[in-house]
Amino acid sequence: MNITFYGGVREVTGSMHLLTTDSDRILLDCGLYQGRRKESEEKNRVLPFDPLILTSIVLSHAHIDHSGRIPVVTRRNFNGRIISTRTTSAACEYLLLDAAHIQESDARYLNYKTVRSLLHDMKTSPRTRQISQAAIKKIRKMLKKNGNDLNREAIEDLMDKYHLDKIEPLYTREQAEDSLSYFDGYPYEHPVTIGSNVTCMFYDAGHILGSAITLIQASENGRSYTVGYTGDLGRFGKPILNDPTLRFNGDNPKIDLLIMESTYGDRFHDPVQDIKSRLKKILMDTAERGGSIVIPAFAFGRTQELIYVLHELYDEGEVIRFPIYVDSPLAVKLTRIFGEHPEVYDQETHETFLEKGKNPFSFGHIQFITSVEESMALMREQKPHIVISASGMCEGGRILHHLRYKIHDPRNTILAVGFMAQHTLGRRILELGIQYQESGRKAEPPQVKILGKKYPLKAQVVQLGGFSAHADKTEMFRFLHESNLKIKKIAAVHGEEEQTLAFVDSLNKEGFSAFAPKVGETVEIR
Numbered sequence: 001m002n003i004t005f006y007g008g009v010r011e012v013t014g015s016m017h018l019l020t021t022d023s024d025r026i027l028l029d030c031g032l033y034q035g036r037r038k039e040s041e042e043k044n045r046v047l048p049f050d051p052l053i054l055t056s057i058v059l060s061h062a063h064i065d066h067s068g069r070i071p072v073v074t075r076r077n078f079n080g081r082i083i084s085t086r087t088t089s090a091a092c093e094y095l096l097l098d099a100a101h102i103q104e105s106d107a108r109y110l111n112y113k114t115v116r117s118l119l120h121d122m123k124t125s126p127r128t129r130q131i132s133q134a135a136i137k138k139i140r141k142m143l144k145k146n147g148n149d150l151n152r153e154a155i156e157d158l159m160d161k162y163h164l165d166k167i168e169p170l171y172t173r174e175q176a177e178d179s180l181s182y183f184d185g186y187p188y189e190h191p192v193t194i195g196s197n198v199t200c201m202f203y204d205a206g207h208i209l210g211s212a213i214t215l216i217q218a219s220e221n222g223r224s225y226t227v228g229y230t231g232d233l234g235r236f237g238k239p240i241l242n243d244p245t246l247r248f249n250g251d252n253p254k255i256d257l258l259i260m261e262s263t264y265g266d267r268f269h270d271p272v273q274d275i276k277s278r279l280k281k282i283l284m285d286t287a288e289r290g291g292s293i294v295i296p297a298f299a300f301g302r303t304q305e306l307i308y309v310l311h312e313l314y315d316e317g318e319v320i321r322f323p324i325y326v327d328s329p330l331a332v333k334l335t336r337i338f339g340e341h342p343e344v345y346d347q348e349t350h351e352t353f354l355e356k357g358k359n360p361f362s363f364g365h366i367q368f369i370t371s372v373e374e375s376m377a378l379m380r381e382q383k384p385h386i387v388i389s390a391s392g393m394c395e396g397g398r399i400l401h402h403l404r405y406k407i408h409d410p411r412n413t414i415l416a417v418g419f420m421a422q423h424t425l426g427r428r429i430l431e432l433g434i435q436y437q438e439s440g441r442k443a444e445p446p447q448v449k450i451l452g453k454k455y456p457l458k459a460q461v462v463q464l465g466g467f468s469a470h471a472d473k474t475e476m477f478r479f480l481h482e483s484n485l486k487i488k489k490i491a492a493v494h495g496e497e498e499q500t501l502a503f504v505d506s507l508n509k510e511g512f513s514a515f516a517p518k519v520g521e522t523v524e525i526r
Contacts, residue, residue: 001220002524003227003257003491005517006048007031010497012263012421013065014043017493019227021220024055024195028214028229028259032068032099032170034395035423044069044170048520051078055195057182059084060231061211062091062300065421068099071171074179082182083194085202087210087344089185090337091300098299098330100176102396103169110167112143112150113452115158119143148376188212189249206234206244207469208301209338213245215253225525228258228487232494233471233479237272239308240338240360242346244471246483255487257525262495262516263419263470265503270466276309280319282415282462283386287320291411292385294459296399296426298392299331301469302418304338306388308360312352315363325378327369327389327398335361335368379405392418394426403429404450410441412459417467422496425450433461473503477510490514491523 001021008015008031015031033040051073059082060066070082070092084092116139123135145151159166186192188202197219202212214229236243270278286293297303303326313319326332338361342354353360369375378387379401389399406412407429414433420426425448432446436457445456471479480487490512492500500516507514517523 001218001225002522003259004520004522005491005493006520007033007043008065008494009517009519009521010495010500012419012494012496013040014069015060015066015494016069017229017259018049019216019218021195021198021218024198024218025049025053026195026198026216027054027057027073029060029066029231030057030069030073031066032064034065034393034421039423041170044072047072047076051076054078054080055198056080057082058194058200058214058216058229059088059092060214060229061205061208062088062095063208063232063298064095064099066231067092067095070182071096071100071176071179074182075171075175078182080182081184081194082179083184083186083192083200085210085212086185086187087337087341088212089183091210091334092183093180094330094333094337095300096176096179097173100169100171100173102391104172106396107167107169108150108152108155109451111159111164112155114164114167115155115162116143118162118164119158148372201249203245203248204242204344205231206236206238206241207232208234209241209304209341209344215248215255225256226254227525228255228260228485230258230260230479232261232263232469233476234469235269235272235471236475236478238305238469239352240305240345240349242344244479246479248484252484252486255485256489257523258485258487258490260476260490260492261470262476262492262500262503264468264472265476265492265495265499266506267472267499268474269468269472270464272466275464275466276313278464278466279309280313282413282464283313283319283322286411286413286460287322287384289411289460290384291409291413291459292381292387292406293322293413293415294399294402294406295386295388295415295417296392296394296403297331297388297390297417299328299390300334302392302467303328303331303388303390304335304361305467305469306417307335307366308349310366310386311360311363314365321365323383323385324366325369325385325387326366327375327378327387327402329370330390331388332368332370375401378402392426393420393424394429395424400425400450404453404455407448407450407455407457407459410458410460414459414461416461416463419468419470429457430461430463432457433459434463437461473506476503477506480507480510480512487512492516
């Protein structure tokens with residue numbers, strides 16, 4: 001039996017690992033790469049295997065960097081099943097359709113920009129090297145209809161006429177919908193057959209609703225093997241969700257190989273108990289400046305945690321109660337999933353809200369935005385407010401438009417509450433914003449490109465690490481030391497190379513046998 005590491009290896013996005021036995025090939029996660037557009041596009045479109053060979057896909061959780069390439073696989077001769085927890089299956093109904101919508105929308109917008117750029121060049125005077133306002137209006141009228149809707153038919157006709165390279169979405173909404181028919185959802189701690197003489201069992205990972213640590217047991221040539229996969233490991237003591245599982249079925253179950261995330265393999269988070277006080281200070285500082293707060297947040301998990309903590313702060317009455325807007329149709333739908341699964345909430349949530357007859361995710365100062373018209377009106381809102389919008393790494397969605405309207409005003413705050421992968425817009429904003437702050441904000445502000453246009457980064461950029469859904473170094477070692485797993489070897493994945501290698505070094509110093517696989521590397525499990 002062996003495993004090949006295809007994605008999320010010495011990097012954070014695109015998780016994908018292939019477990020191979022004599023008779024089965026089982027894929028652990030099928031994630032989307034996020035980062036530089038061209039590089040990600042190339043990685044996402046090319047699969048390192050024929051989906052026809054797969055027996056099944058075991059999905060650790062619904063986040064797109066773990067699930068987002070499933071429609072790419074299911075549309076190419078896949079004949080297996082996708083095994084996940086019930087909640088993960090329910091969440092993917094929204095997340096995969098939203099991913100398809102974003103890809104279709106981005107492709108249409110980029111094609112529009114290509115055509116518009118060509119027409120502008122054609123109408124630019126060779127003498128003045130300028131284009132008249134009348135020509136700009138005429139082009140706009142040609143390429144748009146009903147105000148801001150793209151005239152897709154006209155754009156496609158012009159691309160064909162002038163032989164322009166057309167951008168196609170990675171997959172369509174129809175293909176994403178078809179992928180959902182392959183899902184089978186199961187409860188935690190329920191044995192599931194995923195191949196010939198291969199079973200798996202899910203345990204709560206505490207990362208997001210429905211996230212799972214997976215133990216896979218396989219028999220081959222008269223011997224039994226157990227492979228563990230943490231997926232993304234959550235934190236201890238956070239609100240809403242239970243802590244990561246530490247007690248697994250059996251008496252010190254032996255793990256031949258544990259595939260373990262290392263996102264924060266050499267970093268430490270702010271204490272969970274400090275989250276509320278730090279958020280309170282950010283609210284008060286921004287209110288004093290008369291600004292608004294823009295929060296890029298994953299629609300599933302981080303958005304609901306923010307709502308929960310803001311609800312607590314508002315109930316305590318010690319902060320100015322900004323209007324709160326959740327501008328993400330996806331987040332609105334996913335928040336309903338949270339509301340439908342109170343059985344997985346931790347004891348604190350029951351005591352703080354449920355036992356008092358309160359919904360943690362709904363209160364008087366919050367408004368959920370769904371329509372494009374409402375979103376556009378909110379972008380132009382001048383009164384102080386809080387807007388929570390996806391995507392969490394600022395790689396697409398409505399957050400881009402809120403940023404371009406707010407990023408140039410020093411009264412405003414851009415609040416980073418989660419991990420920003422390398423080469424994403426969110427990471428650039430975070431790093432440039434912190435550098436500008438540390439320089440005393442005296443030089444010219446850095447420029448950030450959003451949707452093809454540069455904007456001065458004058459807004460205050462603040463990072464609040466306590467909201468992270470990933471265990472830090474201390475918490476990962478707590479999981480290893482306090483769980484009843486007896487681990488033979490650890491493969492560290494899902495971390496930027498520096499973090500992964502540092503984590504491997506720490507593991508080996510602590511007496512574990514650990515290594516950092518490379519992309520495409522195959523390891524025999526003995």
